[in-house]
Amino acid sequence: MERTIGFIGCGKMAQAIIGGILQSADYTNEQLIASAKSQETISKVKETLQIQATSDNKQVAKRADILFLAVKPAIHAAIIEEIKHSVKEDAIIITIAAGISLTFLEQSFGKEIKAVRTMPNTPSLVGEGMSAICANSSVTEADMIDIIRVFSCFGKVEVIDEGLMNAIPAISGSSPAYVYMMIEALADGGVKAGLTRNQSYQLAAQAVLGAAKMILETGKHPGELKDEVCTPGGATIEAVAELEKRGFRASILSAMERCTEKTMALSNEN
Numbered sequence: 001m002e003r004t005i006g007f008i009g010c011g012k013m014a015q016a017i018i019g020g021i022l023q024s025a026d027y028t029n030e031q032l033i034a035s036a037k038s039q040e041t042i043s044k045v046k047e048t049l050q051i052q053a054t055s056d057n058k059q060v061a062k063r064a065d066i067l068f069l070a071v072k073p074a075i076h077a078a079i080i081e082e083i084k085h086s087v088k089e090d091a092i093i094i095t096i097a098a099g100i101s102l103t104f105l106e107q108s109f110g111k112e113i114k115a116v117r118t119m120p121n122t123p124s125l126v127g128e129g130m131s132a133i134c135a136n137s138s139v140t141e142a143d144m145i146d147i148i149r150v151f152s153c154f155g156k157v158e159v160i161d162e163g164l165m166n167a168i169p170a171i172s173g174s175s176p177a178y179v180y181m182m183i184e185a186l187a188d189g190g191v192k193a194g195l196t197r198n199q200s201y202q203l204a205a206q207a208v209l210g211a212a213k214m215i216l217e218t219g220k221h222p223g224e225l226k227d228e229v230c231t232p233g234g235a236t237i238e239a240v241a242e243l244e245k246r247g248f249r250a251s252i253l254s255a256m257e258r259c260t261e262k263t264m265a266l267s268n269e270n
């Protein structure tokens with residue numbers, strides 16, 4: 001079916017999703033429409049993504065069969081108030097915001113709506129996104145197939161219980177940021193050793209990509225894969241021991257806890 005996908009808010013995350021959808025070729029540019037606040041973003045979206053873009057949120061709401069709310073959590077209430085009488089009767093409303101619950105969406109619209117809560121991530125731009133999704137009981141099985149099809153355009157999709165949604169930013173929504181920090185640090189180490197900056201990014205990023213693929217494609221436990229790298233009495237185990245001494249894994253666990261606490265705080269602010 002020829003469906004229109006609308007985006008209210010077209011910042012970094014929405015642009016990544018739109019870029020991923022367009023690359024998949026499942027939808028044409030004409031099927032996508034977005035709104036943003038500033039003329040600067042509207043012009044950029046028109047120019048780089050070649051889709052319709054406007055400052056008129058109601059226009060997007062009127063057109064969309066699948067409507068993404070891609071604005072910050074704190075302005076969801078105001079945006080919903082603005083568009084709630086403009087959305088199509090059967091529209092599927094999808095939030096990508098951290099901490100915005102299905103109940104919040106239902107209550108803000110003040111009527112029965114098809115509501116979907118998701119947590120994507122920015123690698124969606126290159127078709128390697130990871131999105132967790134859940135839906136309310138108004139979303140039919142056929143709707144869910146459509147939604148999964150849209151999300152599959154830009155990566156992998158996992159349907160989960162809403163009770164686990166607040167845990168998702170820490171593991172896959174926000175975690176690209178920690179991985180970029182690691183790649184940046186690896187590249188700094190490369191530069192320190194005399195490699196060029198570009199060579200260092202290439203080497204570090206490909207090593208991270210390869211390691212991730214090994215987990216996804218061999219089905220082996222990450223610990224086993226780590227052991228395969230550590231030659232007895234070799235260099236890697238020295239690095240591993242140093243990382244353990246400096247609390248590498250504990251730092252990640254503690255960062256994730258902070259991320260989840262903030263996600264829950266964002267939830268409570270609404």
Ligand SMILES: NC(=O)C1=CN([C@@H]2O[C@H](COP(=O)(O)OP(=O)(O)OC[C@H]3O[C@@H](n4cnc5c(N)ncnc54)[C@H](OP(=O)(O)O)[C@@H]3O)[C@@H](O)[C@H]2O)C=CC1
Nearest residue numbers: 009010011012013036037038041070071072073097098120
């Ligand atoms: N960035 C990420 O990695 C991820 C983000 N998210 C979620 O995505 C959402 C957006 O985040 P992100 O893209 O990073 O943030 P951005 O700040 O990049 O994007 C927010 C967008 O909202 C627009 N906006 C602000 N006010 C209005 C308004 N009144 N009407 C219409 N549009 C408006 C902004 O317009 P303008 O550009 O003109 O200012 C901007 O395009 C958040 O809820 C976040 O939790 C979820 C997963 C990952």
Ligand SMILES: O=C(O)[C@@H]1CCC=N1
Nearest residue numbers: 097098169173174175
């Ligand atoms: O930082 C944030 O709040 C959003 C949620 C996940 C990634 N970015």
